[in-house]
Structure formats: structure tokens, C-alpha cells
Amino acid sequence: DIQMTQSPSSLSASVGDRVTITCRTSQSINYYLNWYQQKPGKAPKLLIYAASSLQSGVPSRFSGSGSGTDFTLTISSLQPEDFATYYCQQSYNARTFGQGTKVEVK
């Protein structure tokens, strides 16, 4: 099984901050890494697929990078609607999610 390590588990930030979340996998998954945003009581929403491709309709302040075992989700300028929990997910071998990162108001 491919293990996912997402960090940090939570962070506090202010509107306008640059936020970075990392996801590390236990073996190489090439670029088969996706990122989701989840708000309380709602289903997750796809933000980034194939490590760096922006899903249609997602604001350009979201970006993804990485390949192999190390990946990053960056929010260039945090907006009020971005306070949420973010998950990475690998699709190289079966499907596995990271533990999640909660982005909270500082």
C-alpha cells in the first residue's frame, strides 16, 4: 500500500498570506496526485489533478507542483473562502488520501 504523509495537519493564516501544504508518498507515484478542498458539512471539491493541472473553475491562486514522492499545494494569496480542510490523494496504485490539513484563521 502507498502511504501518504500530509503536513502540516493544521495551520493558522491570515487573508493575503501565501500558504503551502505538502504531501509525501511512500513510493514514487509519478504525477498521479490530486488535491481537494473540503468545507464543513460539504463534499470535497477537486482543485488540482495530475499534480499541477488546475481543475476548471478553480481560481488561479491555487497551484500544485511536484512529482515522484513530494508534492505541494500553494495558495498564493489566501482569501476568506479558502479557510477549509485540504486533502491530497494518490491514484497511482488504488486510491489513498492524505490525513488532511486544516487552514484556520490566525
Added chain:
Amino acid sequence: QVQLQESGPGLMKPSGTLSLTCAVSGGSISSSIWWSWVRQPPGKGLEWIGEIYHSGSTNYNPSLKSRVTISVDKSKNQFSLKLSSVTAADTAVYYCARLSLTTSYSFDPWGQGTLVTVSS
């Protein structure tokens, strides 16, 4: 635009079999796409349960494989989940989702989710 809607009992007793259905609208379940189930225990993270292709081929999470069956009903444009021998640990919001090949096997869209509580 494809939309998904889960349905099923919200409360069930331990040792029973959980049964949920996901109705697909706005598209055919026979498209070249996999259809999935994901769950989320209250206050915890996401766990992939399994997926099915319209041909009936399935993949399951190894940790749940012995208890899970996913099936598809093309005539009703829906797919279903059965999870046997449930315990309180199976209490979760259960989501159905489309697994798209064109977006690196990502889950999109998702149903709204349905809470299943296992309690005596």
C-alpha cells in the same frame, strides 16, 4: 453535467449489512468511467472504499475488501454499495463519486453524502 445522489438508511444496528445507492443523472453510467465510494467518519479524514466500472469490474480497499460489494445497475443508471458485519467504526458520511480518467483518476463530481450511524 453529471450529478450524483446517495440514498439509504441513516441508522442501522451492529452486525447488519449497510446498503447504499448512488443515482447518476446528467450522464450515462455506461460511460468509460469508474464509479466510486468514499467515506468519512465524523471529524476524521477520507477513506476510499472501492470502485466499479460499468462492465462490472471492481477494485476494493484491501482493508475493507472482505466486507464490501459494489454493483452497478445500468437500467436504473445507478450503482450500489453493500458493507457487511458493520460496527460502530463504520459510522461515517458515505459519498459516491465519479472517478475520471481524463483528470488523473481524480474524484469529481461528488454526491452530497449521506450519514450512516451504526448503533444498537
